[in-house]
Amino acid sequence: FSWTRGENVQEPKVHQWIEPIDAHHQEEWGAYDAVILGVPLSRSSISASSASENPEAFRRAWKSFTTYNLDEDLDLSELRVADLGDVREHVTDISICHKNIREAMKAIQTNHPNALPIMIGGDHSITAQLIKGYKDIHPNERVGILQLDTHFDLRDLTDNGPSNGTPIRNLLENQVIRGEDVYNIGLHGFFNARSLKTYADEAGVNYVTMKQARKKGMEQVIGEALSKLEAKVDKIYFTVDMDVLDISAGPGAPAATPGGMYVHELLEAVQIAGASQKVCAMDIVCLDPTKDVAQATVKTGVHVMLSFLTGFMQRKEQ
Amino acid sequence: FSWTRGENVQEPKVHQWIEPIDAHHQEEWGAYDAVILGVPLSRSSISASSASENPEAFRRAWKSFTTYNLDEDLDLSELRVADLGDVREHVTDISICHKNIREAMKAIQTNHPNALPIMIGGDHSITAQLIKGYKDIHPNERVGILQLDTHFDLRDLTDNGPSNGTPIRNLLENQVIRGEDVYNIGLHGFFNARSLKTYADEAGVNYVTMKQARKKGMEQVIGEALSKLEAKVDKIYFTVDMDVLDISAGPGAPAATPGGMYVHELLEAVQIAGASQKVCAMDIVCLDPTKDVAQATVKTGVHVMLSFLTGFMQRKEQ
Amino acid sequence: FSWTRGENVQEPKVHQWIEPIDAHHQEEWGAYDAVILGVPLSRSSISASSASENPEAFRRAWKSFTTYNLDEDLDLSELRVADLGDVREHVTDISICHKNIREAMKAIQTNHPNALPIMIGGDHSITAQLIKGYKDIHPNERVGILQLDTHFDLRDLTDNGPSNGTPIRNLLENQVIRGEDVYNIGLHGFFNARSLKTYADEAGVNYVTMKQARKKGMEQVIGEALSKLEAKVDKIYFTVDMDVLDISAGPGAPAATPGGMYVHELLEAVQIAGASQKVCAMDIVCLDPTKDVAQATVKTGVHVMLSFLTGFMQRKEQ
Amino acid sequence: FSWTRGENVQEPKVHQWIEPIDAHHQEEWGAYDAVILGVPLSRSSISASSASENPEAFRRAWKSFTTYNLDEDLDLSELRVADLGDVREHVTDISICHKNIREAMKAIQTNHPNALPIMIGGDHSITAQLIKGYKDIHPNERVGILQLDTHFDLRDLTDNGPSNGTPIRNLLENQVIRGEDVYNIGLHGFFNARSLKTYADEAGVNYVTMKQARKKGMEQVIGEALSKLEAKVDKIYFTVDMDVLDISAGPGAPAATPGGMYVHELLEAVQIAGASQKVCAMDIVCLDPTKDVAQATVKTGVHVMLSFLTGFMQRKEQ
Amino acid sequence: FSWTRGENVQEPKVHQWIEPIDAHHQEEWGAYDAVILGVPLSRSSISASSASENPEAFRRAWKSFTTYNLDEDLDLSELRVADLGDVREHVTDISICHKNIREAMKAIQTNHPNALPIMIGGDHSITAQLIKGYKDIHPNERVGILQLDTHFDLRDLTDNGPSNGTPIRNLLENQVIRGEDVYNIGLHGFFNARSLKTYADEAGVNYVTMKQARKKGMEQVIGEALSKLEAKVDKIYFTVDMDVLDISAGPGAPAATPGGMYVHELLEAVQIAGASQKVCAMDIVCLDPTKDVAQATVKTGVHVMLSFLTGFMQRKEQ
Amino acid sequence: FSWTRGENVQEPKVHQWIEPIDAHHQEEWGAYDAVILGVPLSRSSISASSASENPEAFRRAWKSFTTYNLDEDLDLSELRVADLGDVREHVTDISICHKNIREAMKAIQTNHPNALPIMIGGDHSITAQLIKGYKDIHPNERVGILQLDTHFDLRDLTDNGPSNGTPIRNLLENQVIRGEDVYNIGLHGFFNARSLKTYADEAGVNYVTMKQARKKGMEQVIGEALSKLEAKVDKIYFTVDMDVLDISAGPGAPAATPGGMYVHELLEAVQIAGASQKVCAMDIVCLDPTKDVAQATVKTGVHVMLSFLTGFMQRKEQ
Ligand SMILES: [Ca+2]
Ligand SMILES: [Ca+2]
Ligand SMILES: [Ca+2]
């Protein structure tokens, strides 16, 4: 029996490289350099968001990417990467969702602390849970944050709970992270209340506005932030809020604004971060694929993931 | 000082007729024939939804409608209608949202039980809360439900809590409503699990599929359901899930499906329901204006509201 | 020299049949059964409209239609039809536009009164000018109007001049047309002020709402209107406002509303009108192709034109 | 190790029911009631088309459907259905594609002639190959065609080869099918050249226009066509060109036109065809999901497949 | 009575800061630092435009902006700003619209010459009227123009009257402005006839093409233009045609073209202009929100307004 | 007879300048400086593409451009340019399409070798045929290629034939072009298999990644490539794959990716190429106008053509 079925025999693509693995086959975990975890939670967003659809959108978009980075002449397929699937979310109880997310990070850190975890959100509320989960397993590590964002994410939790406007404050108030260990790059314009800037300053949070970053150059700004962090913390958690993109480049990031980062700036920043020896995890959040145009933002998001892994490979070569 | 400002001096439009009122001016309430309440909650939806944006979308769309119904030669502006604004929602605690919604209905029933309440969702989870709030104030009334929906809304609450897939079951399990007092019209096709049909039958829930309804004619089917309900209950709560529309007519109802109701059928059904002496409240749910095309679904939703009020005026004339 | 160029050798399409003619070659005019005139004016619309782009949109869409009507087994290519191009419009002086439109109709009636003119709007303000132009040449003919519209188009001209909300009133107030000679079919819902209904009644304007029309059947309703008109007038001008379509079927008619006509109803009505011996001209207005979805409304508009010509051919065979 | 992963434990959905099977596991084939084959070929379309993307679009849309048909109280999951994947297509040699498609049908008929094959196109050119493949295995069967289409598909192959405008002529000229055994329902308007109608008449092809079908009712028209076919042929191949839909209902069928079928009419027709004892295969073609709006056409296409299987189950119960 | 209504208690947003004021409460005017006037006129556009919808689109988009500019650590809420509503427009007489606009500017200058007026168009034809209105009150001031535009706006008025292609010529021919006092920055490519360039040169109009501006840097180019203007005029009117944006950044500016300004360049230019002591008014024109994608252009337009006010605050601090 | 028809009497536009000429009027050919040929073939694309619609999209978009380049103060209307129409394509036999394209180029080179040919694709498979056609007439010329592309286009032809992934390999394997004579600028990221890079290196193909190009500046990179080519070849064929654009700037180039060229970089590169004395032809490929957003990519594509002609005029002035 032999009709010819459709099989793609062309160049290897990302979806053929990343291996979906079953949570129950834990024995294999040791073999992976990095693990990818979907976190499809966005009902915790202040504004209505379908960022929950993003992990699946990423997986579908993987087909558009090879594993080979031409700019760096480097093939990601030399890494073994597992797709752990999605954290299960509850429909009407966000605290259960947050607990599941924290548990997922704990499981990753317990079963295989050597794989680099990459989390695909979902909204920014997940970052607080992921870092808490990390710290549950590594309570003695001092962890810093490198954040690319249009916003401080320092809103008061007493109003509306652990939403996507609060993750950094959540971590500061719970003493999980010190203010001086947070570096936020790319903030700009009219998208943060003055009170949040005051809070940031009082908490010692570090930030570089987009205008400053463009003047200095992204390479230098990210480099300086990493150097300062590396000098004081044990590990750096890297979080990319896709709304840091300029609105002309990020239609699928509903909170993207005029004056933000351009695509080449973002990719450059991310690769540098990936190459830092102390960066121990990263997430990509606040990308709503249902609002995207021509898949521009989803594909840019996937490229962020791959540029980060490019840096990660370069790190190993250093 | 007198430059000419832009003032619409043409025919009276719905947004000029419906009066936004302040919650603190309760003394005026007695004067209203109907009150409109926005319920911008959709983070309780199983699938990602921006139905929370619908109350504001309705208010903007009011400008496209006059108060005069030409088909019936009847002017709604003879009614006094108040817009009570929106129930406040919490970002990360859905149970607080649901409590606020229930309280809002209680407040309406307490302060002015004679005004007909019309609730603009939001997703279908709100219906359970609204009817509970109604029953809190009228514990001795037997309340029935007339539902236009593609779905039974009888899913198990133990899995995912009081989501938009559960409101009728929620009411049945809490003995707020009897199964035999529920009439669901417009279900069809492959959009309900067999187990829900079994549950419906065991609970005595009544339903007419779209195929049956089209054969008999909407007028007769709705008329029969109302007659049967009027014979056994004190009051009828009317709930319109916009996903009952055929997918070609309801792009803004994300769960609309092939084989659903056409616009003229829906408007006819709604007007008849509005004319029933026992219908005491209605809601319109599961309309996500961010997914709409050419405003077709939002404008149809507003027309549902106005057709219901048309029936309400005709009821008074009987 | 002989490379193979792209030439469509398949079945004859409408754009290959309708002949663009130059205004200066008037000698040929006698040969035409019908003439098509673009009237790209929509800056006279109450709401912002790009209906001015519609004549060109029609011409591009002609490629999607053959000349052969399968339902009636009749080939329009037996008619000779000329495309006269567009009336020139002024950018900032609408009265010049209106004068040009009136002059264009006078030129058509002068040079070749035997060709059936079909005007592609533009907005409904053009109808008043076109009928005035017709009457300038045929002052002794009593002309009636058959209108398919969601609106009366009887607004007061003193407010905002001869906009697309006023053409019928314009004609009545100027004694060009008598109220009793106007038949408007398809009005419905909440889209006309009560005052306009009162005005219509006082002026003796005849109308059948969509609800009434659907009950009786389009065939009978149009037939009755034509019979009554034929009994009292010399000629009938037929005007189709595309916003008579239900909003689910007419996304490119910005004023289309819920409760309107479906496509098959509209096409049936138009063909019947085309077959009436006294119908002397028609126009198609208020279709904004820039708002269309999947070209649905533009293609329906072109089909309206072709269904009208189908009736016109059948008329000749009677 | 046990974090909670995302697993849908709600009602069974179509994608959980249909089993993807590997072409090499032929031993299992005997167990299936129906098999689904993707045929992602559309470079053979006259107009540019991405109907090749449709099989994958169908598979993704299966998640929106349960297996239970509420109208008929019948659960498709009692059938075993296999998804055979897609026929492999060649990028630049369409004749290879067509050969692969024919071979695929031969393989299906050879390995398991008892399973009902359902082919998801792709464009209409595939139908000629699929029927040829069927006849290769069953050379002595007289096969008829029931076609729902806006077009005759009788264009001359000498011009442009076996495109999507030619499948029926291809089959007639190659004596695979007799003209009198073709029944085409739903043709209408200005979308076929007169020459094709002449050809159809000379070849004895049977057809019912949409206008005629609507007058008689879809149930009767399809019933009559099936009765006549059943009386003379051994097997009936059922082919659904999605452009038979009215343009307001089929934005994703690029050749859909004004005056076509509405959704409920199409679903009714398909279910009746599925119930005919002699219908031996079906295909669904000319649906381009990249042009769809609100997934309306893709979901309607999937429902066509499920309504056909509903008829198939009812057939077995007779 | 106390259900919790929806009240945004989060950070202050622009729509909560800008105060809508009633034209009749003129006594309050003295208190305002700036006034905003909507000018919803676009029927004077050469190409069909819905820029008339832009003032309302701006007001809705204000909700997405705080009053605090993080880049400059400066809070606009220290300014008092009034929203004067929209100038009333006539539907069919553009000269009345233009007269109303001129009168509105006169009223502003008469009642409170100290408030900085910001006009939200509408199309570019309004600039001629606004400057004439300004000069009516300040006949002895020499006024210059700083223009960001892809076009000269120097078309001949004899052809089509005072359209959006003519405002600068209108002002030159009426001796309201001298050619040497016009500085246009950002012109480029194939979007102006050679004759307009000749006219510009003969009239002494100054301009810097986009290519030149990018080489020199926006900061220097705008700085030089302002310096030269400040040296010779009393007041500078600043006009921003949003079509100066590159087409990839300005989908909602229908005349945006390839080769235009990027968002960060535009915002930088505008802030510098706002800081000039002699800039006495500004407008933002030719933004059609109905054509926008992901609200990118509307939000960029609002940011232009806020960046201008940022410069205005910085000006006061100098 | 004299009604005023619509005639555009404003500035000369590109569609009024480029002269459509009939293939049979060959005598005129000597008069043209450049000729434009549409090549509407995209069924040879690996992914479904409607790039076949692009030549017509270009012609419609010409109306938005004048002939005058303000940046360079140069008027293209001093050139005579002919539009030769489109190469005829076959629906189901791609080899016939390719033969027709090759023949068309031969016809151009035979009849008028002095006119600069500009081909509007269609997909990139056409480039192999066009260069072969060129070499058929000029067998002794050594021809080099300057390519702007995200991809190498060096895929193996044995898999899927001469698709849009293979043109350069096609030319190398057939010894039409030497590897060392190919310069590809703009490749980047994860969009080429490593094996293609290996093949490129072995074949001696030259390339500059986007990252390298941005560091050096587009002007220098293109200048260097041209200098090297000019030193070794007789003629340079310039091919622009529109997917070289960054995905934020090229929504209508379905294969555009994050990290690509921005509009101003592309236009700069193209103009420089046009000015090279040895550039003998150019094509623009892989632009699918049906996927475009706000016409951004189509207008950028047309500007590419005009910027190339600008360089061409400057070349003559040197
Ligand atoms: Ca954030
Ligand atoms: Ca953010
Ligand atoms: Ca539902």
Ligand SMILES: [Ca+2]
């Ligand atoms: Ca429901």
Ligand SMILES: [Ca+2]
């Ligand atoms: Ca009208």
Ligand SMILES: [Ca+2]
């Ligand atoms: Ca109307």
Ligand SMILES: [Ca+2]
């Ligand atoms: Ca077909």
Ligand SMILES: [Ca+2]
């Ligand atoms: Ca067809």
Ligand SMILES: [Ca+2]
């Ligand atoms: Ca401009």
Ligand SMILES: [Ca+2]
């Ligand atoms: Ca301008």
Ligand SMILES: [Ca+2]
């Ligand atoms: Ca290429």
Ligand SMILES: [Ca+2]
């Ligand atoms: Ca490419």
